[in-house]
Amino acid sequence: MRNPLSDAVVNIKPSGIRKFFDLVSEMEDAISLGVGEPDFDTPWHIRDEGIYSLEKGRTFYTSNAGLKELKVEICKYLNRRYHVEYNFQNEVLVTVGGSEGIDMAMRAMLNPGDEVLIPQPSYVSYEPCAVLAGAKPVIIELKAENEFRLTAQELRDAITDKTKLLVLPFPNNPTGAIMEKADLEAIAEVIIEKDIFVLSDEIYSELSYNGEHVTIASLPGMWERTILINGFSKAYAMTGWRLGYACGPKEIIAQMTKIHQFAIMCAPTTSQYAAVEALRNGDEDVARMREAYNQRRRFLMHAFREMGLECFEPFGAFYVFPCIKEFGMTSEEFAERFLKEEKVAVVPGTAFGDCGEGFLRISYAYSLDNLKLALEKMKRFVERLRAEQKRG
């Protein structure tokens, strides 16, 4: 029989921490700090709209790019929150989560041989999506001393004649890093000078704890070279609804919509109706959840300081990214021992790129009681490791 598989797909390297993930899934009684989704339920009024839309029999397809009401609300929201303007008629595409938008944008924009700059540590899908689009991923290793922000110099050094697209994943999963306006202005200058485009993944934009999030699309000269990705998963605790959106110049959105039309048809209708409600009446929910995350973030930072763990203060998403280099073991070794000895699951930094080595991603999408319990165990574990080191 012939080989049924695509070489391109087979050659995508599997996630390096598959083994660790399998290990975790076997531990039924483990407590976890490893989750990448909110602990809140979707606010009831939003769920209720979804249920209502089902009751009304709205079980049909929507137009490919999404419900008109939803696209209108998305544009209003982006304007009111981030001061960017998009035309709902042809500059918005409603997608199946932010993830689909990333895939569609890369497939719509990249030619074979094009280079895509991917700052890491970052979310796991950018690299494979670039490969599937036939392009070449080029990793920019972000540094702890820059608080994992992307600097203009790092960007400049990574750009070649073939560079076409920069992925900009801020607020960042897994580091919690943000890019403030001045940081964005510095890189925007390089982007415009070198004539490249930006895929700005702003799925965590509502979870910014140090002033308002700024989108790079709002900077002069950047709107026309930015595809903005956002969605409902993190802001409204709607991960399972699978709903996101991409906004940008109509030439790009039109091509993305073409692929979306053939591959997906349209995003889930129930989710789209629920999302309209989220955007119309969800601001208070977002503020309430943001405040809760911010409190836990402070709590976690305090605990790490007390433990003497090196950790920069993250101002975005719901992760902290402490450094464990002092223990002389890899992130994965640390995570495995921590899991086996204390039954706490954390994600090794290497899950998000090689330069995540020496770090752990700790999620604070948990109740305070859960965090306290896990931190107690972590303190005990860290003390034990230090004692071992002392004994040699």
Place this chain on the structure above:
Amino acid sequence: MREKILTYIERNSRVNLKDLAILLGTDEVMIANEIAAMEKEGVICGYHTLIDWDKTGSEKVTALIEVKVTPQRGQGFDKIAERIYNYPEVDCVYLISGGFDFMVMIEGKTMRDVAQFVSDKLSPQESVLSTATHFILKKYKDHGSVMVHQSKDERMLITP
């Protein structure tokens, strides 16, 4: 800051001050001072425990009583309210808008207790025109806490 403190302790008055200071990004002394000041000013009126008595097996009944009254000249509703809320068995008294004037919440050992309170103490009052007593059959949610079930974290342990 006061609002943040109140929002937090409204749901969990047992949080220790050190933790609360960390959570709100301020210092413990400041929180202690604010809370003391708010207690003095009567902003914070008490600290209570939310108990689901049904789970203790003890028999208690709670009733909501709608009360219609005629306000007295020069004293309005306040004087009448006082005559009602001074009874220790009365939990809450609200002046409300709509078809009647007061909503009185009362807890008794038995239905008879409650009925007796209404017939002996509440109804005979001069300004009370009428009452309607509603017994609570089941408490689903009280003070923001759902009492019927505890939700469980069903998320996968690890996701990227």
